[in-house]
Structure formats: C-alpha cells, structure tokens
Amino acid sequence: MNKLDTNKQGAPSSMSPLSALLGKIKADWQVYVLLAPMVIWFIVFLYVPMGGLQIAFKDFSLFRGISGSSWVGFEHFYTLFEDENFLRAIQNTFVISFYGLIFGFPIPIMLALMFNEIHHFVFKRVAQTIAYLPHFISVVIVAGLVISFLSPTTGIVNLTLDALGFDKIYFLTNPEYFRAIFIGSNIWKEAGFDSIVYLAAIASVNPSLYESAKVDGATRFQMMYKITLPTILPTILIMLIIKIGNMVEVGFEYIILLYQPSTFETADVISTYIYRVGLQGSQYDVATAAGLFNAVVAFVMVYAANWLSRKYSSSSLW
Amino acid sequence: MSDFNLYSRGDKIFGYANMFLIALFVLSTLYPFIYIAAASISSGFAVSSGQVVFFPKDITFAAYDKVLSDVVFWKSYANTFFYTIFGTLVSLAIIIPGSYALSRPQLIGRRYFNFFIAFTMWFNAGMIPFFLNLRDLDLLDSRFGILIAFACTAFNIILLRNFFEAIPKSFEEAARMDGAGDFSLLWKVFIPLSKPAIVTVALFCIVARWNGYFWAMILLREEDKIPLQVYLKRIIIEANMDDEFASTLLSSSYSFETIVAAIIVVSIIPVLLVYPYLQKHFNKGIMMGGVKE
Numbered sequence: 276m277n278k279l280d281t282n283k284q285g286a287p288s289s290m291s292p293l294s295a296l297l298g299k300i301k302a303d304w305q306v307y308v309l310l311a312p313m314v315i316w317f318i319v320f321l322y323v324p325m326g327g328l329q330i331a332f333k334d335f336s337l338f339r340g341i342s343g344s345s346w347v348g349f350e351h352f353y354t355l356f357e358d359e360n361f362l363r364a365i366q367n368t369f370v371i372s373f374y375g376l377i378f379g380f381p382i383p384i385m386l387a388l389m390f391n392e393i394h395h396f397v398f399k400r401v402a403q404t405i406a407y408l409p410h411f412i413s414v415v416i417v418a419g420l421v422i423s424f425l426s427p428t429t430g431i432v433n434l435t436l437d438a439l440g441f442d443k444i445y446f447l448t449n450p451e452y453f454r455a456i457f458i459g460s461n462i463w464k465e466a467g468f469d470s471i472v473y474l475a476a477i478a479s480v481n482p483s484l485y486e487s488a489k490v491d492g493a494t495r496f497q498m499m500y501k502i503t504l505p506t507i508l509p510t511i512l513i514m515l516i517i518k519i520g521n522m523v524e525v526g527f528e529y530i531i532l533l534y535q536p537s538t539f540e541t542a543d544v545i546s547t548y549i550y551r552v553g554l555q556g557s558q559y560d561v562a563t564a565a566g567l568f569n570a571v572v573a574f575v576m577v578y579a580a581n582w583l584s585r586k587y588s589s590s591s592l593w
Numbered sequence: 594m595s596d597f598n599l600y601s602r603g604d605k606i607f608g609y610a611n612m613f614l615i616a617l618f619v620l621s622t623l624y625p626f627i628y629i630a631a632a633s634i635s636s637g638f639a640v641s642s643g644q645v646v647f648f649p650k651d652i653t654f655a656a657y658d659k660v661l662s663d664v665v666f667w668k669s670y671a672n673t674f675f676y677t678i679f680g681t682l683v684s685l686a687i688i689i690p691g692s693y694a695l696s697r698p699q700l701i702g703r704r705y706f707n708f709f710i711a712f713t714m715w716f717n718a719g720m721i722p723f724f725l726n727l728r729d730l731d732l733l734d735s736r737f738g739i740l741i742a743f744a745c746t747a748f749n750i751i752l753l754r755n756f757f758e759a760i761p762k763s764f765e766e767a768a769r770m771d772g773a774g775d776f777s778l779l780w781k782v783f784i785p786l787s788k789p790a791i792v793t794v795a796l797f798c799i800v801a802r803w804n805g806y807f808w809a810m811i812l813l814r815e816e817d818k819i820p821l822q823v824y825l826k827r828i829i830i831e832a833n834m835d836d837e838f839a840s841t842l843l844s845s846s847y848s849f850e851t852i853v854a855a856i857i858v859v860s861i862i863p864v865l866l867v868y869p870y871l872q873k874h875f876n877k878g879i880m881m882g883g884v885k886e
Contacts, residue, residue, distance in 0.1 A: 296701065299699075299701060300701060303697070303699050303700070303775065305774050305775035305776050306694045306697050306699065306700050306775050307694070307700075308776075309690035309691065309693055309694040309775060309776075309779065310690070310691055310694035310695070310700070310706065312686075312687050312690065312691065313687050313688065313690070313691025313692075313694075313710075313745065313750070314691070314706070314709070316687055316741075316744060316745055317709065317710065317713065317745065319730070320723075320726070320741075320742055320744075320745075321713045321717060321718070323726050324717075324718035324719075324722035324723045324725075324726045325716075325717075325718045325722070326722075327718060327721075327722030327725055327726055328718050328719075328722055330721075330722070330725075341725075386615075386618065389611050389614060389615055390615065392607075392608065392611045393611065393612060393615060394608070395612070398612065398615075401619075402615050402616075402618075402619050404869075404872060405619045405622055405623055406618065406619060406622055407872060408622070408868065409622060411800055411804070411864050411868060411871065412804075412861065412864065413803070413804035413805075413806065413822050413825075413860075414804070414806070415804075415806050415822045415825045415826050415829065415830065416825065416829075416857055416860065416861065418829070418830055419825065419829035419830065419853060419857055420625045420629065420857070422829065422830065423629075423829075423850060423853055423854070424625065424628075426850075428641070429640065429641040429848075429850050431628060431643065431645075431646065434642075434643030435643070437643075438643065463621070463622065463625075467618075467622060494601070494603055494604055494607070495604045495607050495608065496604075496607055528806070528807045531807075532826065532830050546720070549719065549720055549721065550720065553720060553721040553724075554720065554721070554724060554811055559721050559725060562720070562721045563719070563721045563722060566718070566719030566720060566721055566722070567719070569719065570716055570717060570718070570719050573715075573716075574715050574716045577715050578715065
C-alpha cells in the first residue's frame with residue numbers, strides 16, 4: 276500500500292533490514308497495539324497449555340509442578356493402551372460418531388430440500404423458526420427433557436407404554452439404548468439448524484433452470500432430484516468432509532449429563548474418559564496423555580479432511 | 594408463489610405431502626416444549642399419573658411459586674446475566690481490535706498471525722492442561738476467570754476479520770486523507786460499517802455464555818458464583834435438592850417433575866425473548882463465516 280508516506284518517515288534504503296522493520300512497525304504502531312491483547316490472550320490461554328502437554332510424558336504432581344516433575348517417556352501411553360476402558364472409549368467414540376453421521380447427516384439435507392418446496396410463505400417462515408429453536412437450548416435442558424420423558428416411573432414414554440400394556444423400559448440405565456437416545460436427541464436438537472447451510476446453497480440455484488425444466492414438463496419431484504440436489508452436492512460433500520474430520524468431537528458435555536456407570540459400556544468416549552480420570556480422579560498425567568492422543572487423532576483427521584476437500588472440490592475449508 | 598395453480602395434480606399432491614411431513618417434523622420439535630409447559634402448570638399427581646399429554650390438568654402455579662422463592666435460583670439467574678453481559682463485552686473488546694489488525698495489509702507477518710489464530714481450531718491442548726493452566730493463573734473459583742478464559746474463539750475472529758477485509762478501500766482512504774490513525778479508523782469507520790457482523794459475533798458469544806455449563810461446573814466452587822446452567826444441572830440431572838426442599842414435595846400440589854418443568858420454562862424464557870432477534874442475524878453469520886474461510 277502506498278498510503279501515508281506523507282506524514283510518516285519511511286525507512287531510508289540505506290538502513291539495515293532490522294531498523295527498516297522497526298521503522299515500519301513504528302509507522303503503524305496502532306495496529307500492533309490493537310493486535311496485542313488478542314495475541315497475549317491466545318498465548319496465555321491456548322498456547323501455554325500446549326506447553327503443559329509435556330506432562331503426558333512426566334510423572335506429574337501438583338507439588339512439584341510441571342518443570343519439577345521427572346520424565347517417564349511413554350509410560351502413560353502404555354498404561355492407557357493396556358486399559359480396557361480406554362480402548363473401549365476409543366471404540367465408543369468412533370461408533371457413536373459413525374452412527375451419528377449415518378442417521379444424522381442426511382436429515383438436514385432432506386429438511387432443506389423440503390423447506391425449499393414449501394411455497395406458502397408464512398407456513399415456511401413459521402416452520403423454519405420452530406425447526407431452528409432447539410439449537411439455542413442448552414444441553415442441560417435437553418438432557419433434562421430426555422430424563423423427564425424417559426423416566427421409568429413418571430416419564431410420558433413409559434406411562435404410554437404402560438397404558439398400552441407393555442413393560443416399562445429403563446431407558447437410561449440400559450446400555451443398549453444409550454446410543455439411540457444420544458443420537459436421536461442430538462438430531463432433535465441440531466437437524467433443523469444444520470439445514471441452514473443447505474438452504475443457503477439452494478438459494479444460489481439459477482431460477483432459469485427450473486423455468487426451462489417446467490417447459491419440458493418436469494414434475495416438482497424431478498426438479499428437486501435433478502436440479503436442486505446436484506447443485507448443492509458440493510456443499511453436501513464439504514459438510515460431509517467437515518463432519519468426518521470432526522468425528523473425534525462427540526458432544527461430551529452432553530454425554531456426561533446422560534450417561535451413568537451402568538451405561539459406560541456404550542456411552543464412555545475419549546473425552547468423558549479424560550474428564551473422569553483427570554478432573555474427577557486427579558490423575559492429571561495419564562489424562563493428559565489421553566488428551567494428547569485425542570488431539571493428535573483429531574488433528575490428523577481434520578487435516579486429511581481438508582486435504583481431501585482441496586483435492587475434490589473447488590473450495591478448500593480454509 | 595402465484596404460479597401454484599399451474600402445477601399438475603401430481604405436483605399438488607407432492608406439495609401437500611411435503612407440507613404434511615414438515616408439519617410432522619415441526620410438531621415433534623415443538624412437542625417437548627408443549628409438554629413441559631403443560632406439566633409446569635399441572636398438579637404433581639396429574640403429571641406423574643400420565644394425565645398430562647398436551648394440555649395442563651388441575652391447573653396450579655405451585656411449582657412456579659416454589660421455584661421463584663428459591664434464593665439460589667435467583668442468584669444463579671443473576672450470575673448468568675452477569676457472565677453473559679460482561680463475558681460478551683470482554684470478548685468483543687479483544688476480538689474487534691484483534692480482527693481489525695489481522696485484516697490490515699500493512700501488518701507485518703500477517704500470514705503468521707492468521708495461522709497463529711487458526712491453528713487453535715485444529716489443535717488444542719485439551720481439558721487437563723487448560724485446567725492446570727487456569728489453576729496456575731489462580732483463576733479457579735473466580736468470576737474474573739470465567740469472564741476472561743473463554744473470551745476468544747478462532748471462528749469468531751475469522752468471521753469478523755473476513756468482514757473487515759471486505760470493506761471497500763475507498764472508505765479507508767477518505768478517512769486517511771483526514772489524517773485518521775488506526776484507532777480512529779477502527780472506531781469511526783470500521784465498527785459503524787460492520788454492525789451486522791459485530792452483532793452476529795455478539796450473539797454467538799451471548800448464546801455460548803448463556804448455555805455453557807461445563808467449565809463453570811468444573812471451575813466454580815462457591816455456590817454464590819454458579820450460573821443458571823450449573824444450578825439446573827444440580828436440580829434436574831442430579832436431582833439434588835436440599836432436604837427442606839425435598840420434604841415439602843410429599844405434601845404439596847407440586848412434585849419433583851412439575852418443579853423441573855417450571856425451572857426449564859423459566860430458564861428458556863430469556864432465550865425465547867431474544868430468539869426472533871437472533872434468527873434475523875444468524876443466517877447472515879452462517880453465510881459470512883460458514884463453510885468457506
């Protein structure tokens with residue numbers, strides 16, 4: 276940029292590169308002042324903890340602190356991979372994510388296509404408003420709703436089952452049901468909101484395509500299937516890649532509200548394992564090792580996802 | 594659309610079937626709210642014997658009386674307002690200047706600073722080092738800790754930076770002519786021009802603050818400091834009420850279920866009040882910061 280050479284002294288070319296740099300910084304010092312709080316915040320709250328990851332390789336105690344604790348190499352990782360509960364948590368993480376993807380991924384797409392086919396403006400507006408709402412409700416309340424609906428004694432589901440002559444089902448203590456409950460309530464919470472991305476993509480479809488299809492006698496279903504869907508296919512692909520990249524992130528804040536020891540078998544994921552071992556059990560070093568494993572797997576998957584999207588779609592994620 | 598009549602019979606059936614399915618979806622989204630609202634104003638007996646399905650039965654506001662007379666409830670409610678309002682202000686005070694600086698072409702090492710921020714989206718130290726760091730900073734059980742430690746997310750910064758970058762250069766040049774530095778450029782030109790983006794970021798912050806419970810639960814020990822969501826978790830999930838509270842359950846027109854329902858209703862109301870405003874903005878936010886960088 277050629278701005279402001281008038282009232283600020285540009286560094287003469289005879290000066291050393293360092294003083295030239297300092298001159299430039301001095302000329303725009305306000306920009307650096309504006310940047311500083313954010314950079315400091317990132318260092319203090321996100322990068323310093325990355326240094327703290329070293330306790331994954333140390334015999335950490337709060338008394339000795341990070342630097343005073345002695346190195347133990349990969350010992351905590353050996354401990355983890357001999358722990359059946361940790362292996363189970365890895366498996367559960369991917370199983371829950373996988374089922375979540377299979378059942379949860381297509382629904383927002385179908386919703387967007389269906390919303391797009393509503394031509395009654397008020398109906399459409401009201402339907403969308405209601406569909407997005409649960410996204411803004413906290414997981415504590417969603418878990419509260421689930422617990423109160425499924426309660427064996429007073430929940431509406433079991434009261435209905437009872438009235439119909441069926442046996443009561445202890446939904447939340449039976450590991451068989453956990454994943455269905457978790458994934459189902461997540462779909463209830465997020466499917467509507469997730470459809471927004473696809474609706475935005477649909478908005479970019481060229482209307483003349485529909486016009487000419489109509490002239491050719493296409494039905495609305497054919498137009499949806501042959502025009503709308505192919506147009507949003509790149510968006511679908513990108514969203515799929517993002518979701519696969521984020522598979523390690525299963526909403527653990529929600530899981531710890533819903534699970535209990537009797538359902539750990541199917542419900543315990545890596546992050547909930549870290550929470551229990553680290554924050555509840557104070558085994559900071561082992562939990563950090565688990566966290567490091569989790570972060571590395573997540574990083575590799577997100578990185579691979581981005582690489583894929585760069586390769587197969589025109590736009591990369593970042 | 595006015596050309597609705599032009600559709601063939603099959604298309605009309607398709608249209609109605611579609612509306613029917615959407616209506617079903619909407620109803621199933623809405624039902625839990627309807628049920629909870631109905632249960633909150635019904636008698637405890639009617640709820641636990643399954644008489645409340647859609648409509649309230651034996652209407653009573655006893656559960657609300659009970660909830661609204663609980664001091665801890667009001668304290669946690671006030672705390673949530675405090676964390677939401679001041680937390681959002683702290684976030685904006687850091688994010689707005691920082692994003693502006695990142696959008697400046699004259700920022701030396703701009704690429705590296707951008708990477709420095711974005712990297713935290715792909716890799717973070719995780720729960721335990723984050724917690725131990727806050728412990729070292731003496732921010733456990735501290736209101737200030739809650740406000741500052743969750744101030745920034747890379748997503749919000751990138752969203753705002755992109756918006757700043759898209760502001761036409763002509764605005765800036767005019768201000769520069771008048772001798773404006775970066776402080777006044779940000780304050781007098783960029784912030785007024787970026788209101789929609791700033792409101793979007795503020796709304797993201799507000800929703801995250803209002804709904805967040807996990808770190809508040811981990812970090813705060815004193816009951817005086819806990820936000821609403823932690824209080825909700827204690828009552829609803831852990832069914833943790835003091836004995837005095839529990840003993841009244843036996844002899845009253847409210848029950849544990851109706852109390853829980855009333856608490857849920859009272860804590861959702863503020864969300865419902867800002868929701869229309871939210872909805873106006875988040876479409877924009879998604880489009881600005883969503884899939885593409």
